[in-house]
Amino acid sequence: MxxxxxxxxxxxxxxxxxxxxxxxxxxxxxxxxxxxxxxxxxxxxxxxxxxxxxxxxxxxxxxxxxxxxxxxxxxxxxxxxxxxxxxxxxxxxxxxxxxxxxxxxxxxxxxxxxxxxxxxxxENSQYWPDVVAVDRLVRDGAVGEIIAAQAAFENRFDPFWYPGTRPWRFDLQRTGGGVVIDGGAHWIRPLRMWLGEIASVVGVTGRPIAAMDGESLAQALLRFESGLVASFLALTSPANLSDAPWFRVMGTKGEVLIRGGFEAGGVELYDEDHPDGRSLPGEHGYFHSFKPELEDFAALVLDGKPPVAPPEKALGEMRTALALYRSARAGEWESVWHG
Ligand SMILES: NC(=O)c1ccc[n+]([C@@H]2O[C@H](COP(=O)([O-])OP(=O)(O)OC[C@H]3O[C@@H](n4cnc5c(N)ncnc54)[C@H](O)[C@@H]3O)[C@@H](O)[C@H]2O)c1
Known part of the structure; x- marks a missing residue:
């Protein structure tokens, strides 16, 4: 071989x-x-x-x-x-x-x-070092029982991701949606890793980037099968934004958060021993997710080793985005897996 x-x-x-x-x-x-x-x-x-x-x-x-x-x-x-x-x-x-x-x-x-x-x-966020570190902390009980979570996919509009005079990302027929089905998916997968499967969604959408057919803003609540609820923000903004955390997971013993950063993020744990927070050592940053993703693909091709997540796992992010779109139209909670 x-x-x-x-x-x-x-x-x-x-x-x-x-x-x-x-x-x-x-x-x-x-x-x-x-x-x-x-x-x-x-x-x-x-x-x-x-x-x-x-x-x-x-x-x-x-x-x-x-x-x-x-x-x-x-x-x-x-x-x-x-x-x-x-x-x-x-x-x-x-x-x-x-x-x-x-x-x-x-x-x-x-x-x-x-x-x-x-x-x-x-779906590279499955391998994002910060997300994997939070996964380990959550599983090890570092925050106790999870109470709530927040995910915020937010960045300033950057023409790099929208090349040409009429970028395909502006065209709903080509994308299937806006920021949620696209970049927002990378913020939904970590929530599914930590909190389990999403059952239903209620949300609203907006279009601060008016040239884009799909939503450039979404605010939603995601209800998990466990009954837990997370808030979710997806925003491509015309203006600069603060460096608010990208993720927060709050539990009975403390909180863990991921600082924003494509090149260098960071994971911080706040608990009884570290009321002012402790930064976790190790590699951080969204872009460090591609190497382990591609290594997993090589292991699948060369060794027949199944990837960390099967292809159908990605239906969850798509279905969550589509349920959020239905909810924004209907003004009601929408089921992720039925509808
Ligand atoms: N994982 C991530 O973080 C991440 C980030 C950005 C984009 N994406 C995904 O990557 C894909 C591409 O996004 P992008 O931002 O690189 O878009 P892009 O527009 O920058 O690049 C797409 C490229 O595909 C080319 N192309 C069009 N038709 C083709 C064909 N028939 N054969 C070969 N090439 C063709 C285009 O000419 C263009 O150069 C999308 O599915 C997007 O959702 C993932």
Missing amino acids: ADTVRLALVGCGAIAGYHAKAIRSIDRIEIAAAIDPKREAADALAGEHGVAAFATMEEAAAAVDFDAVDIMVPHDLHESQTERALALGKHVLLEKPIAQDLTTAERVLAAGAAADQAFMIG
Whole structure:
């Protein structure tokens, strides 16, 4: 059996640079090609990593030997790109969300399950060091019984994530939603890791970024199957924001929080022994989640080891987003799993 995954990057936009950087620090994955119909995007990433650039997967497959693809394209292309990769016999790592709507997502999951190749949905917050550290603290009982939690996905509008004159992220048909189904998903998964499954949602949405069809603001309460309730904020703001914590988990013995930070976050524990808080040592920061995610994909391809979370786990973030959208329209609690 091969000891390295030869991986083609499909979609060479904003997130591809972060994936590629992580791959360079992983022994078991080698970048084999950069694929994007936008020639300059493919050329730039290919040049940086010393591989050839292609406009399509089929062209790449005819010219270069690779085993797997890392699909990082707009949401409405997730299904077609997954189908094409599986038809070429390639293993697939597909960025979240599974697709732009539930029916398509279920087809994508079925195609992945039916294939002989490895198939994984990339939900990197499952591997985010700060989130993993909180998971460990919660499981070890550091905050006692959880009472409440808060998650706030908030940042200033950054054109880097919205390239071009009419970015695909402005188009509801292409995204399936706004900030909740997109970046907000990475804040919903940690809550599910710590508090269990979400049963129902009540929320409101707004559009402070008026050019974007989907919501750039959501405020919601998430009720878990356990009965616990967490508050959830998702905001892409036109203005600068403070550095309020991204997550708080409050329990009978204390509180643990995650400080905001894409490059360097931080976990703090407040309890009886540390009334002013104690910072946890170790690696922190959202962007440090891609390396362990891609290592998990390599282990799936090379060793057949199941990933930390199966692909269908990502239905939870999608269904929570869709339930929040229904709730914003109806003004009522909406079930996540029925409806
Ligand atoms: N995990 C994270 O933190 C994170 C962050 C951002 C984006 N994402 C996800 O990554 C995906 C891409 O988002 P992005 O921000 O990089 O978008 P982007 O617009 O910056 O990049 C997408 C790229 O896909 C290319 N593309 C379009 N059609 C293609 C095709 N048929 N074949 C190959 N390439 C094609 C585009 O030309 C573009 O360069 C989305 O699913 C998004 O939700 C994840």
